[in-house]
Structure formats: structure tokens, C-alpha cells
Amino acid sequence: MPTNLSLSALAHICGxxxxxxxxxxxxxxxxxxxxxxxxxxxxxDSRRAAALLGTAANAVIAREVDIALTGIECGIVxxxxxxxxxxxAQAFAPRARANPGIHPSAVVEPSAQVDPTAExxxxxxxxxxxxxxxxxxxxxxxxxxxxxxxxxGTELFPNVVMYPATHLGARCIVHAGVVIGADGFGFAPHxxxxxxxxxxxxxxxxxxxxxGANTAIDRGAMxxxxxxxxxxxxxxxxxxxxxxxxxxxxIAGCVGVAGSTIIGxxxxxxxxxxxxxxxxxxxxxxxxxxxxxxxxxxxxGRYTGVFPTVAHRAWLKMAxxxxxxxxx
Amino acid sequence: MPTNLSLSALAHICGxxxxxxxxxxxxxxxxxxxxxxxxxxxxxDSRRAAALLGTAANAVIAREVDIALTGIECGIVxxxxxxxxxxxAQAFAPRARANPGIHPSAVVEPSAQVDPTAExxxxxxxxxxxxxxxxxxxxxxxxxxxxxxxxxGTELFPNVVMYPATHLGARCIVHAGVVIGADGFGFAPHxxxxxxxxxxxxxxxxxxxxxGANTAIDRGAMxxxxxxxxxxxxxxxxxxxxxxxxxxxxIAGCVGVAGSTIIGxxxxxxxxxxxxxxxxxxxxxxxxxxxxxxxxxxxxGRYTGVFPTVAHRAWLKMAxxxxxxxxx
Amino acid sequence: MPTNLSLSALAHICGxxxxxxxxxxxxxxxxxxxxxxxxxxxxxDSRRAAALLGTAANAVIAREVDIALTGIECGIVxxxxxxxxxxxAQAFAPRARANPGIHPSAVVEPSAQVDPTAExxxxxxxxxxxxxxxxxxxxxxxxxxxxxxxxxGTELFPNVVMYPATHLGARCIVHAGVVIGADGFGFAPHxxxxxxxxxxxxxxxxxxxxxGANTAIDRGAMxxxxxxxxxxxxxxxxxxxxxxxxxxxxIAGCVGVAGSTIIGxxxxxxxxxxxxxxxxxxxxxxxxxxxxxxxxxxxxGRYTGVFPTVAHRAWLKMAxxxxxxxxx
Numbered sequence: 011m012p013t014n015l016s017l018s019a020l021a022h023i024c025g026x027x028x029x030x031x032x033x034x035x036x037x038x039x040x041x042x043x044x045x046x047x048x049x050x051x052x053x054x055d056s057r058r059a060a061a062l063l064g065t066a067a068n069a070v071i072a073r074e075v076d077i078a079l080t081g082i083e084c085g086i087v088x089x090x091x092x093x094x095x096x097x098x099a100q101a102f103a104p105r106a107r108a109n110p111g112i113h114p115s116a117v118v119e120p121s122a123q124v125d126p127t128a129e130x131x132x133x134x135x136x137x138x139x140x141x142x143x144x145x146x147x148x149x150x151x152x153x154x155x156x157x158x159x160x161x162x163g164t165e166l167f168p169n170v171v172m173y174p175a176t177h178l179g180a181r182c183i184v185h186a187g188v189v190i191g192a193d194g195f196g197f198a199p200h201x202x203x204x205x206x207x208x209x210x211x212x213x214x215x216x217x218x219x220x221x222g223a224n225t226a227i228d229r230g231a232m233x234x235x236x237x238x239x240x241x242x243x244x245x246x247x248x249x250x251x252x253x254x255x256x257x258x259x260x261i262a263g264c265v266g267v268a269g270s271t272i273i274g275x276x277x278x279x280x281x282x283x284x285x286x287x288x289x290x291x292x293x294x295x296x297x298x299x300x301x302x303x304x305x306x307x308x309x310x311g312r313y314t315g316v317f318p319t320v321a322h323r324a325w326l327k328m329a330x331x332x333x334x335x336x337x338x
Numbered sequence: 339m340p341t342n343l344s345l346s347a348l349a350h351i352c353g354x355x356x357x358x359x360x361x362x363x364x365x366x367x368x369x370x371x372x373x374x375x376x377x378x379x380x381x382x383d384s385r386r387a388a389a390l391l392g393t394a395a396n397a398v399i400a401r402e403v404d405i406a407l408t409g410i411e412c413g414i415v416x417x418x419x420x421x422x423x424x425x426x427a428q429a430f431a432p433r434a435r436a437n438p439g440i441h442p443s444a445v446v447e448p449s450a451q452v453d454p455t456a457e458x459x460x461x462x463x464x465x466x467x468x469x470x471x472x473x474x475x476x477x478x479x480x481x482x483x484x485x486x487x488x489x490x491g492t493e494l495f496p497n498v499v500m501y502p503a504t505h506l507g508a509r510c511i512v513h514a515g516v517v518i519g520a521d522g523f524g525f526a527p528h529x530x531x532x533x534x535x536x537x538x539x540x541x542x543x544x545x546x547x548x549x550g551a552n553t554a555i556d557r558g559a560m561x562x563x564x565x566x567x568x569x570x571x572x573x574x575x576x577x578x579x580x581x582x583x584x585x586x587x588x589i590a591g592c593v594g595v596a597g598s599t600i601i602g603x604x605x606x607x608x609x610x611x612x613x614x615x616x617x618x619x620x621x622x623x624x625x626x627x628x629x630x631x632x633x634x635x636x637x638x639g640r641y642t643g644v645f646p647t648v649a650h651r652a653w654l655k656m657a658x659x660x661x662x663x664x665x666x
Numbered sequence: 667m668p669t670n671l672s673l674s675a676l677a678h679i680c681g682x683x684x685x686x687x688x689x690x691x692x693x694x695x696x697x698x699x700x701x702x703x704x705x706x707x708x709x710x711d712s713r714r715a716a717a718l719l720g721t722a723a724n725a726v727i728a729r730e731v732d733i734a735l736t737g738i739e740c741g742i743v744x745x746x747x748x749x750x751x752x753x754x755a756q757a758f759a760p761r762a763r764a765n766p767g768i769h770p771s772a773v774v775e776p777s778a779q780v781d782p783t784a785e786x787x788x789x790x791x792x793x794x795x796x797x798x799x800x801x802x803x804x805x806x807x808x809x810x811x812x813x814x815x816x817x818x819g820t821e822l823f824p825n826v827v828m829y830p831a832t833h834l835g836a837r838c839i840v841h842a843g844v845v846i847g848a849d850g851f852g853f854a855p856h857x858x859x860x861x862x863x864x865x866x867x868x869x870x871x872x873x874x875x876x877x878g879a880n881t882a883i884d885r886g887a888m889x890x891x892x893x894x895x896x897x898x899x900x901x902x903x904x905x906x907x908x909x910x911x912x913x914x915x916x917i918a919g920c921v922g923v924a925g926s927t928i929i930g931x932x933x934x935x936x937x938x939x940x941x942x943x944x945x946x947x948x949x950x951x952x953x954x955x956x957x958x959x960x961x962x963x964x965x966x967g968r969y970t971g972v973f974p975t976v977a978h979r980a981w982l983k984m985a986x987x988x989x990x991x992x993x994x
């Protein structure tokens with residue numbers, strides 16, 4: 011891991027331009043409050059730039075219009091400081107590479123194919139016919155079911171569970187406790203009880219997908235559940251069977267998507283939004299946090315449906331009046 | 339696993355009648371789009387029957403009134419095609435039976451009683467005094483606490499955790515990451531801090547229960563938390579301490595049920611519904627998805643409480659007007 | 667574990683006064699319905715006291731004004747019977763102490779420092795440079811990442827995951843499936859895709875914190891995520907990166923708190939409440955269950971925002987009228 015990078019090297023990394031007359035060595039990215047003398051910080055807009063006055067950081071990333079406002083003598087001018095910050099932070103904290111080999115406490119079935127450059131951690135279980143590609147990291151206690159596959163450079167954090175016949179693309183990051191490919195929730199009512207419908211589809215997850223802790227993605231009933239390339243999912247999300255999530259859609263924490271729903275590309279689903287089953291959401295749709303979506307959305311744009319929060323006494327009155335709307 | 343079954347054999351399995359003059363061999367159930375020549379597909383109603391035109395499936399399951407609409411020459415007539423599909427799909431994808439024995443990497447305490455026909459997978463831990471019945475399958479990494487018991491034919495997927503003194507009935511399916519019997523959320527306020535109330539009750543789960551991935555069912559405070567026979571729960575559900583869930587109730591994903599609530603038999607709880615503690619819901623109640631239930635429901639029927647979703651600009655206006663209802 | 671304690675000993679334990687002329691031996695705390703002859707039960711108010719008539723319990727905990735109502739001849743008078751019950755229940759069910767030593771199936775890296783009084787259970791993984799303090803209990807299958815630390819007397823239930831550089835205080839209880847320190851959800855949009863922002867902050871959790879099953883607490887982006895002393899969290903909670911939760915705040919199940927939100931001390935967050943990112947909630951705020959909080963709350967008090975639940979037909983009318991509020 012590099013300990014010091016020159017400002018000009020960082021400007022090169024993020025595609026920005028050096029500002030100021032010196033080219034100091036930078037040792038880390040830091041928030042304005044925590045920055046020490048060799049840190050670079052950043053300001054995404056004019057308000058944040060002005061708020062940097064007094065920081066100890068000796069360099070800043072800002073837009074051209076904002077950089078003078080920061081009062082910091084040198085830095086990097088970039089039209090998108092947040093993106094530049096992401097690239098620079100990556101340079102200071104590159105993802106660890108696989109430490110090739112299989113830990114002696116792991117259980118790997120003989121018919122599994124594990125690339126010799128992959129890292130299989132302690133107490134992992136890898137079932138028969140699994141394929142693990144080059145550079146994959148599987149951390150302690152992950153379980154990979156029969157005939158599943160993991161693409162190049164993907165990282166599975168501790169205790170991830172992949173059910174049989176589920177497939178992860180390349181360069182994915184799957185956080186602890188994620189469950190991929192459990193049975194979808196399918197039952198046929200029959201004389202007051204529920205008959206299980208075997209869930210024989212799989213799960214296909216594209217490249218560059220990140221999946222947050224304790225998220226669950228169910229396998230399809232007959233066909234597959236599909237997660238597109240570049241999808242980013244936060245923690246505690248539930249994706250029902252046979253959903254399709256379009257490329258580069260982001261989904262915040264605690265969202266539930268019921269079965270057979272199709273979400274377009276480049277959508278943004280706010281935290282705790284809940285999306286009904288068997289509906290279709292167009293590309294580029296933004297769903298506000300806490301919104302319950304029960305119908306198709308065919309046009310891009312932002313959609314919202316949350317009850318406004320007020321002091322509890324005011325709510326009692328409001329709720330009573332709303333309830334009245336159901337009568338007369 | 340059978341590779342081919344005759345149409346007449348399938349009709350027998352689901353209790354339907356053969357339609358058409360031939361008795362072809364069928365190799366799988368498939369959706370209309372994915373069906374190949376030896377597949378059987380199904381239509382639950384007239385609209386779906388009409389939509390099957392052009393499928394490659396050479397047999398169909400449909401109601402008597404719909405079967406001619408499908409344009410498929412042979413099939414199975416059944417008054418409930420979805421149930422018939424479930425039974426036929428089970429015939430093509432029967433659940434795997436236990437492969438008896440204890441994996442050498444599992445840790446099983448000497449005082450645990452494991453039936454010789456049970457399968458204990460890799461890296462499993464089974465604590466003292468546990469009882470594992472005949473035909474049980476415990477997959478990799480599951481943890482079964484002291485004095486817990488698992489009924490005949492039940493299957494525990496990877497990394498399931500059963501706390502001490504929790505009990506699962508027969509033929510249950512418990513998906514990966516499920517936690518049964520963690521402490522209920524009980525604290526007594528005292529001088530600005532919270533005093534823990536020991537949770538000394540257990541969890542009793544009936545027969546034929548299915549529990550989805552990463553669901554948590556807490557143990558009772560003094561008495562037990564009880565899940566009835568035939569209850570089906572989806573992923574990411576939270577069941578608080580001392581809840582009772584009646585037989586054959588189904589609960590969709592992301593539902594939370596707070597402590598000491600009693601839900602009747604044959605209820606249907608929609609996804610992301612949230613149910614307050616210490617309330618009672620009658621048999622046969624249907625709760626719509628996203629609904630927050632804070633009072634008793636004493637009559638069967640469907641209940642709903644979600645704010646309608648609209649375009650964000652319209653919502654701003656709507657929310658402002660709703661907020662006004664709290665004043666004047 | 668004590669099997670019998672005299673009424674006077676129990677009164678001493680909870681700081682109450684003996685009522686009645688006898689001093690019986692008590693063997694357990696029990697609910698009114700389940701209590702046998704040697705049990706003590708309790709009543710928090712007059713209504714509950716009156717409801718105890720007919721219980722088999724031979725002692726009761728109640729307020730002075732209520733104790734005669736119970737019809738039970740002896741008991742403990744305490745101004746806060748629920749707190750007294752907590753203390754007495756703890757006396758009958760003390761938490762088990764660590765059984766010192768490292769299970770032979772655990773994998774503990776040589777550079778980890780494990781106090782000799784700590785208990786490391788079966789199939790646990792402890793990474794390099796971890797510090798485990800005195801009296802800690804780590805149950806089966808927990809994973810503790812590099813340079814993490816666990817304070818004195820803390821208990822980690824099965825399959826808990828601590829990521830690297832996360833820190834738990836003393837006397838915490840962390841339930842099964844909890845994930846501490848997964849990456850926060852941080853991505854910079856860039857030309858239609860999402861650039862990952864390395865999450866290099868940690869997680870610091872105070873003393874006497876309890877965390878419910880399958881809850882996830884993300885690590886900070888640059889600075890730490892911080893959970894104060896005495897915080898109690900239920901199951902299935904999501905805490906985003908860089909949140910600060912004030913001391914002695916309680917959070918019920920299924921709550922989500924988005925990133926960088928600061929919640930004050932001694933707040934009470936109801937089940938399934940959802941709290942937006944980058945907001946600030948004052949000390950002593952009570953959020954009702956199911957409420958979506960999207961703005962700062964600067965004064966203590968109770969706040970609510972849930973749509974009232976009604977029969978579905980009534981809801982259809984209500985929702986249509988609410989939707990109309992967005993027009994005209």
C-alpha cells in the first residue's frame with residue numbers, strides 16, 4: 011500500500027489539474043475535521059468549500075469555481091470532486107489482492123475447480139463442481155453450493171452463502187451474511203394449506219456488482235433471477251424470485267423487491283422502499299426512500315409516497331382526518 | 339431424479355384428467371417462453387391460456403374452460419392449474435434426501451443424539467443434548483445450540499443458527515442465515531439506562547414450516563414464541579418474542595412482527611407489513627403489503643394502510659396538504 | 667444457577683420491601699398463567715394486578731397501591747415492578763460465564779491476543795492482531811477480522827462477523843448473524859456507472875451495548891461509525907456508515923438509519939422506523955414505529971408519520987382522495 015503520493019500523481023490518477031505552485035507529498039484522504047498536515051480533503055460544492063476554512067489539510071479537491079473559496083494553497087481542480095475523491099481514495103486504499111491458496115481448515119470437494127491464484131479462507135466450504143476463477147477471495151466461513159461459479163477477482167466476505175447453481179460475475183464484492191439463491195417464496199394454496207412450488211431457476215449476477223451485508227437474493231421459480239452489471243445494493247435488501255434488476259441500478263438499504271418485478275437500468279431506489287411483485291419500472295426511475303410502489307412506472311423521474319412525519323399529537327389529528335376521507 | 343414422465347402419469351400425480359389423444363413423455367415444467375418440445379407449461383386463467391399461443395411446449399395444464407384457448411393439443415385439465423403445476427414440478431424436482439452420516443469436519447458433542455439416517459454437513463456445530471431426528475439434513479456451517487431439537491425430515495440450509503432450547507418440527511425447511519431463538523428485545527428502563535430482562539422462554543416451531551433466508555425468530559421472555567404448523571415465511575422477517583403465528587399463515591418478505599402479538603390461522607401478511615406488539619389479529623385476515631398495523635383486527639377480511647405513490651412534485655403538494663390536516 | 671431464593675433475598679436483590687408475613691422460597695419468575703406454586707409473578711399497574719386473581723403464583727411483585735389487589739398473600743413492594751422483575755429474573759437466570767479456552771476446531775492466528783479467561787468456541791476464526799479481553803465468549807462460527815478488538819465480558823453469538831478494525835466495548839451482547847463493519851454504501855456517479863469510495867473508517871461500539879440478530883452496522887467512509895454506551899438494538903437493523911447513536915438509545919426491530927445521521931442520547935426508535943441520511947435527531951426523541959423521518963428533529967418529544975390502516979375498500983376511497991390532494 012503506497013504511503014505517499016505527490017499531488018501531481020494524484021491529479022493524474024483522477025484526471026484533474028494541479029492547482030497552486032507546490033507539489034506536496036500526500037499521505038491520505040481525510041475529512042476536513044480529521045485531516046492532518048499531509049492529507050488531502052475535498053469539497054463538492056461552494057458551501058462545502060467555504061466550510062473548509064481552518065482545516066489542517068494541506069491540499070483540496072474542488073471545482074474550479076470553488077477552489078479559491080477553500081483557502082487552501084494547493085490542490086486538484088476537477089469538475090466532479092466527489093468522483094475525484096473516489097479515485098484518489100482508491101489509490102490510498104487499494105483493495106487487497108488474493109493471497110493464493112486454500113486454508114488447511116477449508117473443505118473443498120475434489121470436483122470443485124479452484125483457480126490456483128484464488129484465496130480460499132479458513133473454514134470455508136466449497137461443494138462439488140463449483141468453479142472459482144482467478145484472483146477470487148473467499149473469506150472465512152463462506153459456503154458455496156454445488157455447481158455455483160464465481161467470476162474473476164470477486165470477493166466474498168465471511169459467512170456468505172451461495173446456494174447451488176448460482177453465478178457471480180467478475181469483480182463483485184459480496185458482504186458478510188449475504189444469501190444468494192435461497193428458494194423463492196412460491197406456494198400454491200390448496201384446501202387451506204400451502205403446496206410448495208419447487209424453485210428450480212438459478213441466480214445470475216453480472217460483473218462489478220456489490221451486495222451489502224445480510225442481503226438476500228432468491229433463486230427463480232423456473233427461470234433465473236437476474237442482477238445486471240454494475241448494480242450496487244446496500245445491506246438488508248430482499249430480492250424476490252425472478253426479479254430482473256437493470257445494469258447500474260443502485261438500491262439503498264432495507265429495500266424489498268417482491269417476485270417477478272423488473273427494474274430498469276440506472277434506477278435509484280431509496281432506502282426502505284418496498285416494491286410489489288410482477289410490476290415493471292422503467293429505466294432511470296428514482297424512488298424516494300420509504301415509498302411503497304405497487305404499480306408499473308413507465309416513465310423516468312422521481313416518485314414518492316411517504317406519509318409526512320409530525321409531532322405525535324398533530325399526527326393523531328391528521329390521521330383521524332385522513333381516516334375520515336374513507337367515509338362519506 | 340426422473341427424467342421423463344408420461345402425461346398420464348403426471349395427471350395421476352396432480353389429480354387431473356388427460357386432455358387430447360396422445361400420451362407424450364414430458365421431461366420438465368417450463369415457462370411458456372423457455373419451454374422446449376418435451377416440456378409442460380400451465381395457464382391459471384383464460385388470459386394466460388390465450389397468451390400461450392406460439393409456445394414450444396407440447397403439453398399444458400389448464401382449467402377445462404381454458405384448455406382449448408391454449409392451442410396446445412394435449413395436456414392436463416385441472417380445476418386449479420397452479421396447484422397441479424406445484425405437484426408436477428415436485429415430481430420433476432423432488433427434494434434431495436439425506437445422505438446419512440456426519441461429515442468429518444463437523445463438531446458434534448458426544449451427548450447430542452443424531453439419528454443415523456440424518457446428514458450432518460461440513461463444519462456444522464451441534465451442541466450437547468441436541469436431538470436430530472431421522473432424515474434431517476443440516477448443511478454446512480449450521481449451529482444448533484444446547485438441548486435444541488430438529489424433527490424428522492427437516493432441512494437446515496448453511497449457516498442457520500438455532501439457539502439453545504429451540505424446537506423445530508418435522509419436514510420444515512429453514513433457509514440460510516436464519517436465526518431461531520435469539521433473545522427477545524426486553525429491557526426495563528431504570529434511571530436513564532436499560533436493565534436486561536433475561537429471555538428464558540423458548541421457540542416452538544410446528545411441522546411443515548418454511549422460513550426464508552436471514553429471517554429471525556426470537557425466543558420468549560418467560561413463555562415460548564410459537565409458530566404453528568404449515569406456516570410459510572419469506573426472507574428477512576423479524577418475529578418478536580412471545581408471538582404466536584397461527585397454522586398455515588403466510589408472511590411475505592421484510593415483515594416485522596413486534597413482541598407478544600398473536601396472529602390467527604390462515605392469515606396472509608403482505609411484504610414489508612409491520613405489525614405492532616401486544617395486538618391480536620383474527621383468523622383469515624389479509625394485510626396488504628407495506629401496511630403498518632397498530633391495533634387489534636378482530637374480523638377476517640383485507641386491511642390496508644399505505645400512502646399512495648405519485649410523482650415527486652405531486653407528492654410535495656399532497657404531503658403539504660396532508661400536513662395541514664393536522665392544524666386548524 | 668440458584669434453584670431457590672427466599673422472598674427476602676429477592677427483595678434485597680431488587681431493592682424492594684417484603685410484603686406479607688411469610689418468607690417463602692421462590693424457584694422462578696413466571697407469567698400469571700404459567701406460574702406454579704413456587705413462582706413469583708408481577709404486575710406493573712392496577713389493571714394487571716387485578717388480573718392476577720386465580721394465579722397459582724405464591725408471590726408477586728407490585729407497587730404498594732396495587733399489591734392488595736392481586737389477592738396474593740406475600741410478595742415484594744417496589745415502585746417499579748418491571749425493573750424489579752428484571753433484577754429478580756437475572757438472579758434466577760444469570761448469564762453463563764466463559765468456559766476458558768480455545769476449542770480445537772477454532773482457527774486463531776498466532777498474532778491474535780486472546781485472554782486466557784476467554785472462551786473461543788468451535789469453528790471460530792480469529793484473524794491476526796485481534797485482541798480478545800478477559801471473560802469474552804465467542805460462540806461457534808463467529809469471524810473476527812484483523813486488528814478488531816472485543817472488550818471484557820462481551821459475548822458474541824454464533825456466526826457473528828466483525829470486519830477488520832472494528833471495536834466492541836465491554837459487556838456487550840451481540841446476537842447471531844450480526845455483521846459489524848461491512849463497507850458503507852458509498853459510490854460516486856460517473857458517466858452512468860458508480861465508482862466505489864473505499865470505506866476506510868472503522869466502527870466503535872461502546873460498553874453494555876446489545877445488538878439483535880442479523881443486524882448490520884457499517885464501517886465509516888473516512889471517520890468511524892459510533893455506537894454509544896448502553897445502546898440497545900433489536901434484530902434486522904441497518905446502521906449506515908458514519909452514523910452516531912447516542913448513549914442509552916433503544917432501537918426496535920427492522921429500523922434503518924441511513925449514513926451520517928446523528929441520533930441523540932436516550933432516544934427511542936420504534937420498530938420499522940426509517941431514518942434518512944445526514945440528519946440530526948436531538949436527545950430524548952421518540953419516533954413511533956413505521957415512521958419515515960427525513961428531516962432534522964431538534965426538540966425532544968414523540969414524532970409520528972404512518973398512514974392509518976383501515977379495511978381495504980375504505981382504503982381505496984381514502985387513497986383516491988389523498989391522491990386528489992396532489993392536484994387542483
